[in-house]
Amino acid sequence: MFSRDIGIDLGTANILIHIKGQGVVLDEPSVVALEKKSGTVMAVGQEAFRMVGRTPGNIVALRPLKDGVIADFDQTEAMLKHFLTKVNAKSMVSKPRILICCPTNITSVEQKAIIEAAEKSGSKNVFIEEEPKVAAIxxxxxxxxxxxxxxxxxxxxxxxxxxxxxxxxxxxxxxxxAGDQFNYDIMNYIKKKFKLLIGEHTADRIKKEVATVAPGGRSEAIDIRGRDMIQGLPKTIHITSDEIQEALAESxxxxxxxxxxxxxxxxxxxxxxxxxxxxxxxxxxxxxxxxxxxxxxxxxxxxxxxxxxMLCVAKGTGIILENLDKMTNKKVKV
Structure with missing residues (x-):
């Protein structure tokens, strides 16, 4: 069997994998759930994302990528290995070639960390390309x-x-x-204005269902539940698009x-x-x-x-993979 060419959109929120000839084969949250004491990986991707904010004290669900770069090397490596195995990326004979997208302003140290994580996940050659360029393609x-x-x-x-x-x-x-900051803005706004604590999942639902950033762009309302900061008890509030517009204005x-x-x-x-x-x-x-x-x-x-x-970067990697052999200037490791 020949080695496969694989494109990875290594996103802070989601990881998408494109395999040459097959298209986008994986789209899952960039989340890893760990057992605190041993560091054992309990779950990865969608399964781990469901645990965010809902785990007991001995399990923590975390994002190994922050602001588009690697924050936790070991967990990023474990996550990449899990996803590459899940999509059956490695052939019996040779290791895959991987194209990874990264933000435009990352440092050479951060770039090396991405390359090293991909290599340890089982890649033969690693190629780096800037995200906006791939997204445009x-x-x-x-x-x-x-x-x-x-x-x-x-x-x-x-x-x-x-x-x-x-x-x-x-x-x-x-x-x-970007998107994660929008969620934090919504959480902080509701905390300050309503003295209500909500989780990331609830903030994301608000962002998708009622949020707007254009004056008069949307007029929706939603009931949300959280924990009252004063009484410590569950509480429901009503929130509108205009309020969320105010929450997101600065970002x-x-x-x-x-x-x-x-x-x-x-x-x-x-x-x-x-x-x-x-x-x-x-x-x-x-x-x-x-x-x-x-x-x-x-x-x-x-x-x-x-x-x-949401699929533009992953689709772009697919187009670049078709012409990967011409991209000698982007080859990082042979």
Missing amino acids: GAGMDIFQPSGNMVVDIGGGTTDVAVLSMGDIVTASSIKI VSHIVQAARNVLELTPPELSADIIDRGVILTGGGALLNGIDELLADELRVPVMIAEDP
Whole structure:
């Protein structure tokens, strides 16, 4: 058997695996559940995610990736091994070649940690590619022409903004504000305003069902349950889209500013192209209600949400894998 080519979207919130010729074969949360004393891995992925906020004292559910980079090396390695085994990535004869996506501003040390984790998980060759570039390719943008293309990739841990031309990044910015921060903003807002403690799962449900960031973008309401900070007892409150818009305003303003900063550094000719072509939103954060309208108003350029924005990076790895042998400049380990 020949070695397989595998693309991995190593996300803070989710890991997606693309196998050449098969498409996206895995999409699971980047969560590992451990037994505290022994460090034994109890569960990985979806099973571990269900345990977040619901485990007894001797078990902890954690995310080994933070802000798009490895926070816990051993657990990242264990998670990658588990997922690669689950999708039957290793052949009987040879190890797979792996393409991994990372944020634009990670350090060489952080990059080496990703490479090492992939190698220890059973890879023969490791290739590194920048996330916004892969997301743009996965969204169907033709970035290999001498024209400007702009992508805003809002993931779980980071938001990557980039202008691309001739197959490479011209200007880019990466900030550590994205989907996970939105959840924390919602949790903190409800804690301060209603003196109610809620968990990450509840915050994520609020974000998906009622949240908006555009004025008048959505008018929904939801009943949520949590623990009253004063009485210590379970309590139900009613929360609206307008309140969540207020909760998310500061974080979203940072994303708008990052996009504006990238546009300000973009050469004039490429800026003119972006006015014609617009900005493409990718990543799970692109599904946040009103984010496209807000960016269009603030940047004064058309803004569109990619088809299947959460799968753009994984799809992009698939397209790059088809041309992996041409990417000698990106080969990190032989």
